[in-house]
Amino acid sequence: MNFFLKALGAAAGIQRVVPGEEITINVDLILAHDGTAAKILAAWPEGEQVAQPAKVVFTLDHAMPAPTIASRQLHLQLRAYARRQGINLFERCEGVLHQVVAEYFHPRAGMIIAGADGHVTTAGAFSVIAFSLAPAELVPVLLTGQLRLVVPETVIVTIKGGLPPGVSPRDLGLELLRRLGGGALKNKALLLQGEGVWQLSPSGRMSVCNLIGEMGCMTGMIIPPEEQVADSDLTIDASTLKPLVACPPAPTKIQPVHEVAGLTVTQVLVGGCGSGRLEDFEELAAAMNGRPVHGDVNLLLVPASRAVLQEMEARGLSRSLLQQGAVILPPGCGPCPGQHAGLLAPGDRVLAATVRNTPGRMGSPEAEIYLASPRTAGLAAVAGAIVAG
Structure with missing residues (x-):
């Protein structure tokens, strides 16, 4: 098994998982923000409690400071909900959700994230496996601390070489999107490896993984160097890239x-x-x-x-x-x-x-x-x- 499948197996408490298998995994971090939280509150069962409050992170980042009365009302509702549930709420412009995760929650290889946001795969920069869910889909995860899913097939891309002068990590992300964003990754997991991504700074890796959310896949990540696999589905020479x-x-x-x-x-x-x-x-x-x-x-x-x-x-x-x-x-x-x-x-x-x-x-x-x-x-x-x- 590759690193991705091994990590899912560990999160499910079983030794081996295969694509197509339905499993239930424990989630290490559950995310939402003021752009999706209104729908979470609307779907929340009255009187219920979050299963593991310390693992839940909400941010006010989409409309902060509040530009409308309705935005401010939502912020106050979220503050009341966070205090009732004992969850983490970042409400004073501490940062955008994915940066807050990077700075405050020590993302590590194999960690499982579920979030009501389209770009949670930004955490894939740290070899985290992150799943983007609709707000209503996040409610049962909040209630149980677990996520049920069908194990996806993986697409492995090797990035060799280094970026030339004048070419940025975001250009690499756009190149991946250009090659793989046409539906080839639907219901699959994108795994990146090779010196072309490993030698990037953490910020550079986050820039690349941030664009995985636009590729139509279930999730995506950079696998740790020690977990490299010999065969890959695509190889990209970073040294040949242009802006x-x-x-x-x-x-x-x-x-x-x-x-x-x-x-x-x-x-x-x-x-x-x-x-x-x-x-x-x-x-x-x-x-x-x-x-x-x-x-x-x-x-x-x-x-x-x-x-x-x-x-x-x-x-x-x-x-x-x-x-x-x-x-x-x-x-x-x-x-x-x-x-x-x-x-x-x-x-x-x-x-x-x-x-x-x-x-x-x-x-x-x-x-x-x-x-x-x-x-x-x-x-x-x-x-x-x-x-x-």
Whole structure:
């Protein structure tokens, strides 16, 4: 058995599992946020209690601080629920859910996560197995601490070599999405291995795994180096990769940046769970190279956590980016879910280092969303257009 199957077997308390088998596994961490929690509360059986409160994590990150009265009412309801149930609630802009997991809950190889969010596979950077569930599906997990599932088949991808200068971990993630995002992974688990991912920093691995949620698979992860398998279904040479961009109307419509170079942009976004770590902002700043933000562009930065923001300030990065014309928003999701803080209007075109670009994702369905790396975002912010550089 490969590492993935062994970890599922351990979580189920059995020695061997095979694809197609139905099993019940113990869950180590259960996640939700203010974007999904309203549906959880609506489905919650009156008078019932969470089975293992210490393993439950809710964050206020999609609409925090509250942009509407309804948002604030939900936040108050979640606070009351969290206090009743004794669960962990992060309610003061500590960060976006997936960064909170990385910083506060010590993700480890083989850990099992279930979450009411589409991008919980970000934790796959730490060899965690994370399953994305609908809010109503999460309720029985909260009540029992267990998840019932059919063991998926695995697709193993080996990434050899290293990224060349000017190519980012997000470009690797986009390359994986380009090759595997057309339905090939449906009901399967994506396992990544090879020096091309193992030599990335934790932030870089999170950037890659963050995009697994857009590939249509059941789950995905980077397997530990000591668990490498000899055979793989696909090999990618990272040294041959180029900067990529996902074009509207879907994150799977991916082209080399040079093919869309020259398109003007009105907004640039870096941050959130896709690109809100210190390494991402350093990459953005390096691409901007001290130059001011173009006069027709809003450059919005959303630190993935309070700790990231504090480090940006300690290094003088916040100050320099602000002086160049950037706007720094509170830690969290920012404009990405389309609930507040930087929404798009008809005629807007944004280049974002985030995770989804379906029409209406960040506001008006008539706006255009392009997805790329923080480096490509930095070049566009100063040029006022997408640049191949």
